[in-house]
Amino acid sequence: MTDQTASDPLTQKLLERAAPSRAEFEDLVIVPIFAVIVALAVGALVMLATAVDLPTIGQSYVALVRGSVGSLNALSETLTAAAPLVLAGLGLALGFRAGLFNIGAEGQIVIGGLVAVIVGFSFAGLPWAIHLPLALFAGALAGALYASIAGWLRAATGAHEVITTIMLNLISYRILDYVLRQPFVQREGRADPISRSVLDSAQLPGLLTWIDPNLRVHAGVFLVVLAVIVVYWLLFRTKVGFEFRASGKNPDAARYAGIRASFIIVAAMACAGALAGLAGANQVLGVLDRASPGFSAGIGFDAISVALLGRSHPVGVLFAGLLFGALEAGGRQMQVDAGVSVDLIGIIQALIIVFIAAPLLVRAIFPWGFRKSEAGRNE
Amino acid sequence: MVAAQDISHSQRIGTPADRRARITGVVLIGLALFVAGVFSIGVTGDATFRLSRPNDVWAIPNLVLPAAPFNYIIAAVLAFLGARQFLRGGGRWTTLSLGIGLALAVAAFLVWATAGKAFSLTGMLQATMVRAVPLVLGAITGMMCERVGVVNIAIEGMLLAGAFTGALMGSLLGGVGGLIAAIGIGGLFGFILAALVVTYRMDQIIAGVVINLFVLGLTSYVSSQVFAEHRFLNNAPVFRAYKVPILGDIPVIGPMFFNQNLFVYGALVMVGVATYYLFYTRMGLRARSVGEHPRAADTLGINVYRTRYINVTVAGMIAGFGGAWFTLGSVGRFDENMTGGRGFIALAAMLFGRYHPVGALMAALVFGFADSMQQKLALLQTPIPSEFLSMAPYIATIIVVAGVVGRTRTPAAGGKPYIKE
Numbered sequence: 001m002t003d004q005t006a007s008d009p010l011t012q013k014l015l016e017r018a019a020p021s022r023a024e025f026e027d028l029v030i031v032p033i034f035a036v037i038v039a040l041a042v043g044a045l046v047m048l049a050t051a052v053d054l055p056t057i058g059q060s061y062v063a064l065v066r067g068s069v070g071s072l073n074a075l076s077e078t079l080t081a082a083a084p085l086v087l088a089g090l091g092l093a094l095g096f097r098a099g100l101f102n103i104g105a106e107g108q109i110v111i112g113g114l115v116a117v118i119v120g121f122s123f124a125g126l127p128w129a130i131h132l133p134l135a136l137f138a139g140a141l142a143g144a145l146y147a148s149i150a151g152w153l154r155a156a157t158g159a160h161e162v163i164t165t166i167m168l169n170l171i172s173y174r175i176l177d178y179v180l181r182q183p184f185v186q187r188e189g190r191a192d193p194i195s196r197s198v199l200d201s202a203q204l205p206g207l208l209t210w211i212d213p214n215l216r217v218h219a220g221v222f223l224v225v226l227a228v229i230v231v232y233w234l235l236f237r238t239k240v241g242f243e244f245r246a247s248g249k250n251p252d253a254a255r256y257a258g259i260r261a262s263f264i265i266v267a268a269m270a271c272a273g274a275l276a277g278l279a280g281a282n283q284v285l286g287v288l289d290r291a292s293p294g295f296s297a298g299i300g301f302d303a304i305s306v307a308l309l310g311r312s313h314p315v316g317v318l319f320a321g322l323l324f325g326a327l328e329a330g331g332r333q334m335q336v337d338a339g340v341s342v343d344l345i346g347i348i349q350a351l352i353i354v355f356i357a358a359p360l361l362v363r364a365i366f367p368w369g370f371r372k373s374e375a376g377r378n379e
Numbered sequence: 380m381v382a383a384q385d386i387s388h389s390q391r392i393g394t395p396a397d398r399r400a401r402i403t404g405v406v407l408i409g410l411a412l413f414v415a416g417v418f419s420i421g422v423t424g425d426a427t428f429r430l431s432r433p434n435d436v437w438a439i440p441n442l443v444l445p446a447a448p449f450n451y452i453i454a455a456v457l458a459f460l461g462a463r464q465f466l467r468g469g470g471r472w473t474t475l476s477l478g479i480g481l482a483l484a485v486a487a488f489l490v491w492a493t494a495g496k497a498f499s500l501t502g503m504l505q506a507t508m509v510r511a512v513p514l515v516l517g518a519i520t521g522m523m524c525e526r527v528g529v530v531n532i533a534i535e536g537m538l539l540a541g542a543f544t545g546a547l548m549g550s551l552l553g554g555v556g557g558l559i560a561a562i563g564i565g566g567l568f569g570f571i572l573a574a575l576v577v578t579y580r581m582d583q584i585i586a587g588v589v590i591n592l593f594v595l596g597l598t599s600y601v602s603s604q605v606f607a608e609h610r611f612l613n614n615a616p617v618f619r620a621y622k623v624p625i626l627g628d629i630p631v632i633g634p635m636f637f638n639q640n641l642f643v644y645g646a647l648v649m650v651g652v653a654t655y656y657l658f659y660t661r662m663g664l665r666a667r668s669v670g671e672h673p674r675a676a677d678t679l680g681i682n683v684y685r686t687r688y689i690n691v692t693v694a695g696m697i698a699g700f701g702g703a704w705f706t707l708g709s710v711g712r713f714d715e716n717m718t719g720g721r722g723f724i725a726l727a728a729m730l731f732g733r734y735h736p737v738g739a740l741m742a743a744l745v746f747g748f749a750d751s752m753q754q755k756l757a758l759l760q761t762p763i764p765s766e767f768l769s770m771a772p773y774i775a776t777i778i779v780v781a782g783v784v785g786r787t788r789t790p791a792a793g794g795k796p797y798i799k800e
Contacts, residue, residue: 046597050605101584159781162532162584163730166723167773167780178766305592308585341604346596353589358581 032309034362035355036323043348052340060338067333068326074333076208076217080287082325083220084109084279084299089306089317090231091275096312097235098268099248104150104165105276106300107172112143112277113284114176117291118185120198120284131201136223136281143277144270146172151269155262161269169300177293187290195291204286218286224318227275232314234271244268276300302328305353324349400473404465407480411457414487419450424495431501431630439630446494453487489752492761503748503755504635511740511747512646512708513538513718516701517725518732518739519653523694524572525734526657527687528670528792532587533572535722536594537695541565541702543598546713549615549706557615558641558703565699566692568594573691577684580796591722599715606713617711618642642700642708646740649697653736666690670790673797683797698722720773727776734790742779749775 040061047057068078088105095102116139123131150168153159179185180193187196204223208215235241246254247264255261279299284291306324310316331345355362426449428442460476489498517534524531541561549557568590575586606613621644623637636647657663668676669686677683706713724746731745732738753768761768 046600050601052604103588153777153781157781159777160730163723163727163780164777166720167727167777170720170773171770174766174770178764301592304588341600343596343600343603347593347600348596350589350593350596353585353592354575354581357585357589358575358579360579361575361581364579 028311031359031362032352032356034366035352038355038362038365039348039351042351043344046344046347047340056338056340060334060340060344063334063337064327064330066330067337068330072208072211073215074329076215077329077332078322078326079217079221080325081328082321083218083224083286084283085303085306085324085328086224086318086321087227087279087282088276088300088303089310089321090227090314091272091279092303092307093310093312093314093317094231094235094244094275095268095272096307097248098244098264099251100151100154100265100268100272101162102147102150102165102269102272103162103304104147104168104300105272105279105303106296106298107165107169108143108147108273108276109280109283109296109300110169110172110176111146111280112139112273113280113295114179114195114291115139115142115277116281117195117198117284118179120202121196123202124199126201128201131199132204132285135198135202135285136278139281139284140274140277143280144274147269147273147276148266151266154269155265173293176291176295180291180293193293197290198285202285203289204282216287220282220286223278223282224321227278228314228318231275235314240267276303279303302349305349308353309356400464400467403473403477404461404463407457407461407464407476409461410480410484411454411461414450414457414484415454418487418491419447419454422447422450422491422494426490426493426495427497428493428500429497429502432499432634437628437630441497442500444490446490449490450487453483457483485748485752492756492759496759498755498759501631501634503751504631505638506751506754507744507747508635508639508643509709509747510750511743512642512704513701513721514725514728514743514746515646515740516649516697516704517722518729518743519649519736520694520698520701521726521729522657522732522734522736522739523653523666523697524691525729525790525793526670527666527690528673528790528795528797529573529576529687529691530583530587530794531572531691531694532584532726533568533590533722534698534725535718535720536587536591537565537568537698538702538705538718538722538725539591539598539716540568540594541699542705542717543594543601543702543713544699545703546613546615546706546711547601549703549711550612554616554618554707557707558618558700561703561707562696562699565702566696569692569695569698570688572695573688576796577687577691580798583794583796595716598713602713602715613713615706615711617709618707640708642704645700649700650736650740657736667790670792673792677797677799683799687797701725724772724776727780731779745779746772746775 044057044061047060048054052060067074069075088109091108092102092105116135119135119138120131123134126134146168147165150159150161150164153164154161177193180195185195187194204219206213206215206218207221208217233241235244243254243259243264244267246257247259247261247268251261254264280296283295283299288295302324306320307317309323310318310320327345327349331342334340334344335342424446426444426446428444430440430442431438457480460480464473464476492498517538520534520537521531541564544564545557545561547557548560551557552560572586572590575581575589576583602613618640620638620640627633627637629637636643655663657667665676665681666686668679669681669683673683676686702718705717725743728739728742728746731742732740749772753765753771756763756768757765
């Protein structure tokens, strides 16, 4: 734009690709930082409005930091909270890349977790090396199948996945309630809907229990790292990944290029569901040890924010998941230390997404943080 | 070679309409078998439907149906419709047959569930109308936005905001004050949505999701932080039912339409007003043109941005009114996430109603029926687990969206930001 040599659009495009421009840096780094700051500031205003006094607000933000990164236990909690968010967020990111707005991670987590629990408490006597992978795989498969329903409906009838996945979420809660009351699932001697405990051979082992048995971080973090790598490879190094991205960028062009749209929709939903199912399995096999109503705890919805915040890039999702995990863990500390409801975190998260998804808004609020002449960039 | 293949291919499968007719036929015959096999065999006793209440002015006798014969007849009709579709197919009969078939299947189900017992049909229809209120208002909200080219996923959040504000301000200022505040807060979120997508060109679906998240977070936060301690802030008066003289005494439909509270009447009036506005006024024509072809509208001197702002804001106010139903219209108290996905069912109702307010009312009544049916059937103690009954509205939504959406024409400019040149 200011560069004289880059006057014609093609040269400029090539130049942009060769070296990430200042604009990209602004979008990837400065906008998220501003977003977090503004969100925290608005959060403080919300607390003020609900008659929380200033020292308590200060105290709660100190607790937020202390509870997320302030100690070994805090870090362990952050990682534990981040793991399912990253896994489900990766799945959603995959869907977003393929042009599918899948809101169904919650339901896929429920179904995946439920099936993983059932596999986890059945098959007594299997060795650890078989039982754990089996339970994880069962959870992923169940999530994939459940998500494929929405994918198939979209491909076959054009039913919008936003509505169908939300309905499938609501249905999954009822399925969970129902299955948890079945005699072969319900814990013996309990009247409330709660499943049997996962056998030791199917549990994701704790990583730091040798330091302190209360440190909850578990082997699921390796699963997360693996998933980030696999999704990156899938999206950017394989033909299917290319087809996902092409369909997402321009469905018509992709169709004319011979990409099977229906197949891509179902495949992308199945991959997304598998990752969400894995997130559910990760929760029940690593943290909760059993399934009960509401065990998904809204992870599937937070994962939407994580995927959006991570710009649907695997590495971005990893960092976004860590941030949200930290907020989650810090939020609990905040509730304990300052008596501020953990629901405040939900507000902060939503605000972060607003500012990330509307860079124009951040630029309007902080005009001095950015280079001038942005008009040309926003197509 | 290729052409020859094409012909044989198309002869084998036929036109899409034929294929659809055949699928419909198979579905109907399947329903017939199901009704005959499950709802008829071994069912004894009469199903008694109460049509009027003890102290009604014009009492009419109960509707008593012998369960098994009635369901065999329904199965036969279903089989006939199915066979006709399968063999002859064709035209507009397909959709109609499917609609009639599904309605008959539901009737058979009700008769089966009620066999040997008695059941108040009037009460259920009244509940149907009540439960349709947030859905029809939400659907009109979605329609007003979508007709100007803004996809509104945030209906859920707007309803929730209306419910919350209704409870809070209703507790402080009384019912009317709460209602006005709820409408205002709905308008505010409508305006925010418009600002995000029109001025800041945010992705419309993301903007909607974010508003939902934000409202859910804010209302949950305040209700656990403030309402838990100060209960008087969450104790709003409820609008009582008002019976329209004479009309309210008509059997069956009287209680359904004319013995309800403010919200039901408001929703019915809104259907009329929205229809008139969208299709019979200059403003409405302009709004629709903005949704179809904003550039052409702009060229003709219509202010696209202003039209979108106004319509989305007014739509938000309608959703705020619908949201107040949850608190001021029924329980007077706000609970976390009390809308429970109704904003999305409203979206489905909008699609089912083909972007027309009257259609949306019909669709909302269908969902309201599914909703009230699951509640009433829980009292009848059918062998079906309650969890499955409570899935009914959601499954109905999926079926509707899958069955109808492909054939609905959406406003052409929906989902795209408009950038003035």
